[in-house]
Amino acid sequence: MTSNIGTVARAMTGFGNSAIGSAFGSWLGKIAGGFLVLLVLTAIFAPWITPFDYAAQNLMNSNAAPGWPHLLGTDQFGRDVLSRVIYGARTSLSVSATAIAISISVGMTLGAAAGYFGGFFERAVMTVVDLTWSFPDILIALIFVATIGPGLTSTTFAIAIAYLAQFTRLTRAQIVRLKRETFIEATINLGAKPRHILQYHLLPNAIAPVIVVGMLAIGDGIVLEATLGFFGLGAQPPTPSWGAMMSSGTAQLFLSPWVIIFPGVVVAVTVVAVNLFGDELIRALNIRDRIRGA
Amino acid sequence: MLLRYIFYRSLMLIPVSISISVVIFLIVHLLPGDPIDNLIRVGSSPDDRLALITKYGLDQPLFVQYYRWISAMFQGDFGEAIVLRRPVADLISQNLPYSLTLGGLAFAFSSIVGIILGTISATTRSAIVKQFMRGFILLGSTVPGFWLALLMILFFAVQLQWFPVSGAKGWDSLVLPVLTIGFGGVALVARVTRVALLDVRREDFVTLLHAKGLSMRTILVRHLMPHAMLPVVTILALRIGWILGGAVTVEFVFGRPGLGLLLIRALGQRDYPVVQGCLLMLALAVMLGTLIGDVAQAAMDPRIREEKT
Numbered sequence: 001m002t003s004n005i006g007t008v009a010r011a012m013t014g015f016g017n018s019a020i021g022s023a024f025g026s027w028l029g030k031i032a033g034g035f036l037v038l039l040v041l042t043a044i045f046a047p048w049i050t051p052f053d054y055a056a057q058n059l060m061n062s063n064a065a066p067g068w069p070h071l072l073g074t075d076q077f078g079r080d081v082l083s084r085v086i087y088g089a090r091t092s093l094s095v096s097a098t099a100i101a102i103s104i105s106v107g108m109t110l111g112a113a114a115g116y117f118g119g120f121f122e123r124a125v126m127t128v129v130d131l132t133w134s135f136p137d138i139l140i141a142l143i144f145v146a147t148i149g150p151g152l153t154s155t156t157f158a159i160a161i162a163y164l165a166q167f168t169r170l171t172r173a174q175i176v177r178l179k180r181e182t183f184i185e186a187t188i189n190l191g192a193k194p195r196h197i198l199q200y201h202l203l204p205n206a207i208a209p210v211i212v213v214g215m216l217a218i219g220d221g222i223v224l225e226a227t228l229g230f231f232g233l234g235a236q237p238p239t240p241s242w243g244a245m246m247s248s249g250t251a252q253l254f255l256s257p258w259v260i261i262f263p264g265v266v267v268a269v270t271v272v273a274v275n276l277f278g279d280e281l282i283r284a285l286n287i288r289d290r291i292r293g294a
Numbered sequence: 295m296l297l298r299y300i301f302y303r304s305l306m307l308i309p310v311s312i313s314i315s316v317v318i319f320l321i322v323h324l325l326p327g328d329p330i331d332n333l334i335r336v337g338s339s340p341d342d343r344l345a346l347i348t349k350y351g352l353d354q355p356l357f358v359q360y361y362r363w364i365s366a367m368f369q370g371d372f373g374e375a376i377v378l379r380r381p382v383a384d385l386i387s388q389n390l391p392y393s394l395t396l397g398g399l400a401f402a403f404s405s406i407v408g409i410i411l412g413t414i415s416a417t418t419r420s421a422i423v424k425q426f427m428r429g430f431i432l433l434g435s436t437v438p439g440f441w442l443a444l445l446m447i448l449f450f451a452v453q454l455q456w457f458p459v460s461g462a463k464g465w466d467s468l469v470l471p472v473l474t475i476g477f478g479g480v481a482l483v484a485r486v487t488r489v490a491l492l493d494v495r496r497e498d499f500v501t502l503l504h505a506k507g508l509s510m511r512t513i514l515v516r517h518l519m520p521h522a523m524l525p526v527v528t529i530l531a532l533r534i535g536w537i538l539g540g541a542v543t544v545e546f547v548f549g550r551p552g553l554g555l556l557l558i559r560a561l562g563q564r565d566y567p568v569v570q571g572c573l574l575m576l577a578l579a580v581m582l583g584t585l586i587g588d589v590a591q592a593a594m595d596p597r598i599r600e601e602k603t
Binding site for chain 1: 321444539
């Protein structure tokens with residue numbers, strides 16, 4: 001297990017020095033990447049930069065318009081919208097990132113095994129994967145939340161399952177392509193065991209597209225988390241989440257539209273930034289064909 | 295040949311629909327707690343409880359229960375809604391026409407506008423138009439649908455008062471929902487059209503057509519478009535499912551009757567027979583969508599027919 005992490009870490013550092021630097025090279029990459037770094041820092045240091053307590057209610061000052069001291073206004077309980085948006089970044093980013101991490105680990109394992117061993121196992125896995133692939137992510141997530149019940153944990157697993165098919169397909173496509181290469185043939189003929197080939201030769205070569213698609217999927221995951229939150233099936237009050245904020249804001253849509261507008265702007269800008277930066281990474285790594293082929 | 299393909303492709307639906315129906319059936323049984331607790335009235339005796347268990351056949355093995363459930367489904371009996379206390383089949387047949395209208399219009403809108411915009415962005419020489427299209431495609435494929443719906447309501451329904459805020463009375467109530475679902479759909483179709491056209495344009499036969507002296511317009515309409523439409527048709531057929539997914543959120547925001555609103559409400563009230571019925575209908579629609587897509591693809595490209603039959 002530790003050696004697996006080592007492999008991934010080595011692949012990641014090699015990938016990091018050149019590609020991330022190159023993705024930051026263009027001005028679009030700089031803006032998008034800079035915004036994402038800022039967002040992550042904001043989420044980490046949330047308690048030190050929020051101007052107000054995110055849960056402190058002040059009914060005397062409810063539905064206040066944006067201004068001073070509440071820069072983005074207050075919601076129907078008089079809670080500071082800016083502070084809640086900042087704390088919401090914590091919920092959204094951590095839920096989405098955890099979900100995608102789960103999705104990648106399971107999807108890569110399934111995809112690598114299917115691609116390497118082939119046969120009946122491959123057909124069984126790919127049938128199930130293609131089946132879920134054709135379903136909209138929101139429906140898969142809804143089916144899952146319907147089974148387990150609402151909450152952040154089930155939201156995390158729902159997102160993980162919704163994007164599992166993507167990573168399984170992608171990894172399998174990489175492995176199938178790599179298996180035909182001469183160096184793998186040579187390794188097999190030298191007597192290497194499947195585990196060794198997968199761990200040291202196939203996975204490190206297959207990981208770049210998976211990581212980039214994973215990054216793009218974190219953006220999709222943020223939208224899915226917000227949507228579930230908006231339906232009232234994600235984060236439960238008083239946990240601040242971008243989707244849940246907008247959900248409670250609909251009741252006062254006409255009275256205090258800023259409760260809905262600002263979290264939505266943050267979601268939209270975040271997802272656009274993730275996509276722009278991901279696109280720069282794909283260009284820097286020159287893996288567009290490998291992703292489209294899956 | 296094509297009929298043969300359709301026949302074999304439809305056969306593949308059987309195992310798929312069985313596995314989906316098993317998953318949907320199991321939702322109720324994987325729930326924490328006993329489904330009977332949802333049904334039983336306060337102050338019932340253990341005998342009443344036993345009577346209910348026998349009535350719903352919950353004392354039978356799971357596969358017997360599944361068999362009963364699915365054969366009832368085939369006869370149009372979707373069970374009784376727990377909260378609304380009406381047959382689920384009635385609820386679905388009441389809501390389905392609304393979803394079909396919305397979905398059909400959004401589908402038509404995204405295909406027509408998407409193909410036109412995609413063609414423009416692939417063929418234009420103006421840098422401004424290209425950048426604009428790139429921005430539009432990026433926004434359309436990333437902005438969350440429900441937020442876009444809320445903004446539409448705030449701007450077009452509240453500020454300008456052009457369209458009603460919610461409900462399903464008259465044609466003008468359809469405009470905002472169709473635009474909201476269509477925005478994402480247009481972006482997707484435009485992107486696929488653009489990439490497909492650019493790919494085909496690199497082929498050798500296109501160079502030959504240029505060398506023959508054909509006009510750009512003839513090449514585009516007669517030779518490029520038929521090739522480029524293959525991936526577009528595929529993505530459009532897959533999109534049928536995604537439009538239904540989009541309809542779920544949009545119906546919820548606009549308070550428009552439909553399967554999506556029914557499903558979300560039932561999820562909130564834990565009305566599981568309704569949840570199962572809605573999910574089954576949506577899953578059926580997705581499967582039909584992929585079937586239509588595959589058949590259309592086979593009709594357009596003889597190589598696919600040969601390969602799969």
